[in-house]
Amino acid sequence: MRLDAKWYDLRDIGNAVGALLEQINDCGAPDWVPYVVSSLIGVVGILLWTVLSVLAFIWIERRVVGLMQNRIGPNRVGPFGLLQPVADAIKLLLKEAITTRNSDKVLFWLAPIVVFIPTLVIFAAIPFGEKMVLADLNVGVLFLIAIGSINTIAVFMAGWSSNNKYAMLGAMRTIAMLISYEIVQVLVLLGAVLFVGSMRLGDIVAWQDDYNTWLLFMQPLGLLGYVIAGAVEMNRSPMDIAEAESEIVAGYHTEYGGIKFGFFYQAEYLAGFGIAAIIVSLYMGGWTLWGLEDWVPGWLIFLAKMYGVFFIYIWFRGTLPRLRIDQLMGFAWKFLLPLALVNVLVTGGEVLLWQEAGLSAGEALPLFGVVNIALAGALVVGWAIALGHRSRERVAHRAILTNELGAIYYGEASPRL
Amino acid sequence: MEDTGTVVAFWILATVTVGSALMTAAVRNLIHAVVFLIVSFVGVAGLYITLSADFVAVTQVLIYAGAISVLLLFAIVLTPRGSRDNAESFLRMPALVLALLTGATLGYVALDTEWSIAGRDGFEETASAIGEALLDRYVLPFEIASVLLLMAMLGAIVIVRPEGANEEGAE
Numbered sequence: 112m113r114l115d116a117k118w119y120d121l122r123d124i125g126n127a128v129g130a131l132l133e134q135i136n137d138c139g140a141p142d143w144v145p146y147v148v149s150s151l152i153g154v155v156g157i158l159l160w161t162v163l164s165v166l167a168f169i170w171i172e173r174r175v176v177g178l179m180q181n182r183i184g185p186n187r188v189g190p191f192g193l194l195q196p197v198a199d200a201i202k203l204l205l206k207e208a209i210t211t212r213n214s215d216k217v218l219f220w221l222a223p224i225v226v227f228i229p230t231l232v233i234f235a236a237i238p239f240g241e242k243m244v245l246a247d248l249n250v251g252v253l254f255l256i257a258i259g260s261i262n263t264i265a266v267f268m269a270g271w272s273s274n275n276k277y278a279m280l281g282a283m284r285t286i287a288m289l290i291s292y293e294i295v296q297v298l299v300l301l302g303a304v305l306f307v308g309s310m311r312l313g314d315i316v317a318w319q320d321d322y323n324t325w326l327l328f329m330q331p332l333g334l335l336g337y338v339i340a341g342a343v344e345m346n347r348s349p350m351d352i353a354e355a356e357s358e359i360v361a362g363y364h365t366e367y368g369g370i371k372f373g374f375f376y377q378a379e380y381l382a383g384f385g386i387a388a389i390i391v392s393l394y395m396g397g398w399t400l401w402g403l404e405d406w407v408p409g410w411l412i413f414l415a416k417m418y419g420v421f422f423i424y425i426w427f428r429g430t431l432p433r434l435r436i437d438q439l440m441g442f443a444w445k446f447l448l449p450l451a452l453v454n455v456l457v458t459g460g461e462v463l464l465w466q467e468a469g470l471s472a473g474e475a476l477p478l479f480g481v482v483n484i485a486l487a488g489a490l491v492v493g494w495a496i497a498l499g500h501r502s503r504e505r506v507a508h509r510a511i512l513t514n515e516l517g518a519i520y521y522g523e524a525s526p527r528l
Numbered sequence: 529m530e531d532t533g534t535v536v537a538f539w540i541l542a543t544v545t546v547g548s549a550l551m552t553a554a555v556r557n558l559i560h561a562v563v564f565l566i567v568s569f570v571g572v573a574g575l576y577i578t579l580s581a582d583f584v585a586v587t588q589v590l591i592y593a594g595a596i597s598v599l600l601l602f603a604i605v606l607t608p609r610g611s612r613d614n615a616e617s618f619l620r621m622p623a624l625v626l627a628l629l630t631g632a633t634l635g636y637v638a639l640d641t642e643w644s645i646a647g648r649d650g651f652e653e654t655a656s657a658i659g660e661a662l663l664d665r666y667v668l669p670f671e672i673a674s675v676l677l678l679m680a681m682l683g684a685i686v687i688v689r690p691e692g693a694n695e696e697g698a699e
Contacts, residue, residue: 218559218563258589260595263594264566264601
């Protein structure tokens with residue numbers, strides 16, 4: 112139905128672009144012209160969209176976190192403070208781009224650019240709609256992981272070239288963190304890839320569309336691992352120990368100001384959108400929504416889901432306290448990694464069972480869903496208990512007066528509580 | 529290699545790869561050397577793409593540009609500052625001889641071998657073929673490699689473990 116759509120069918124902008132490319136072909140242009148035109152359209156479209164989204168979300172995030180923390184947030188520039196991000200952007204552009212005297216000049220200039228590229232390249236492989244994907248790679252999932260790993264280098268370049276011990280500390284923290292969580296990321300994504308049997312993101316979305324399900328029901332452990340590893344990769348609170356203000360000033364971008372800092376800031380947001388887009392494509396059905404995509408443009412559904420997932424990350428930031436670095440590393444190696452390994456094992460077994468026992472999708476998928484969700488809950492709780500986590504003994508739900516207690520007990524729970 | 533795009537891409541990538549590899553050896557600052565090495569790794573990944581080896585290309589970026597180079601950076605940062613540059617050393621001549629010998633061997637093999645030209649149309653998927661080959665025909669080398677990596681990991685843990693740590697791991 113979608114394939115014979117006309118160029119004005121806005122349910123998929125790929126239709127219009129496809130019609131344009133055919134026109135170019137008919138004019139007798141050389142082979143390479145359609146490639147260049149389509150990639151230009153894709154790049155310009157993605158760039159414009161990301162810049163607008165970042166501007167919007169700077170305002171939304173500050174207002175929402177303000178509401179969560181019982182304060183107002185930006186409210187002076189324009190109605191409801193709506194023009195605040197514009198003012199911030201102009202301020203960053205006009206500020207002097209300082210280069211400190213003893214820094215490594217070349218790397219110092221290069222780092223903000225290198226940190227920006229991979230976060231933008233991620234969107235090339237993301238399917239915004241059935242035909243709205245710049246490069247539907249057949250190794251898409253692996254490509255996303257590989258591009259994400261480039262970030263480490265950029266952060267190291269920034270931290271090292273600043274010649275500042277806080278910057279260096281932040282860079283080392285980031286690298287330790289990213290390397291640990293990259294392993295978790297690879298293992299949890301392996302579960303999703305095993306289930307679908309393809310690394311192409313378009314295929315993964317199509318699989319979820321075909322079976323009318325979302326992979327998050329089949330891969331609850333995978334989703335948990337990826338959401339947490341994603342928070343680490345996008346470097347946001349509660350996982351933002353790399354730039355923990357209360358500990359190491361601003362981490363690896365301590366020495367950056369002006370538009371160079373702006374690059375880091377925007378790259379951080381873009382990484383957030385990228386992770387949200389990956390979660391939506393892999394675990395939440397991408398641009399499909401059980402038939403609604405025939406009526407509403409698929410890319411609108413995709414964007415709505417993506418902003419929703421990103422909102423959850425804002426929620427994390429507004430409500431959870433920052434972890435210590437040893438807690439964060441221990442969490443990756445002791446908690447998430449074993450669970451991810453179990454997830455791979457269980458998923459492999461299920462795929463084998465599905466193929467060998469000749470179950471139909473209608474029988475197999477609900478069964479796997481229920482089993483996996485139950486298993487995920489049991490494993491998370493059981494493994495936490497096995498690692499020595501105990502629920503807090505007694506929590507006072509109201510303030511208790513000293514004379515009600517009879518005495519003040521320091522350091523231990525009172526017998527009457 | 530008939531169409532212009534592939535030829536242009538090949539020469540650009542080859543220049544970048546070889547140029548940054550030469551710079552790796554030439555620059556004095558070791559961190560800069562590693563950055564050039566990363567550029568070289570990425571260039572090699574690009575060359576793999578022109579050879580339709582998409583899986584290998586992405587793995588090259590993931591393993592070499594993303595992981596091995598970080599290992600190198602860590603090693604440099606943990607080296608004392610005094611010995612942290614690409615200074616002259618007594619190993620210069622042996623290294624030059626070794627590099628020339630390696631280059632000569634590779635060049636001779638490349639020129640001497642009768643390369644069969646693969647007439648392939650379009651982009652084939654290589655990931656599943658590689659996976660099947662690793663777990664079917666070449667399962668023994670694959671398993672040996674994983675045992676080797678496991679041993680390296682256990683060795684690292686043994687080295688890091690503080691001397692005299694008892695069974696419970698208490699200090």
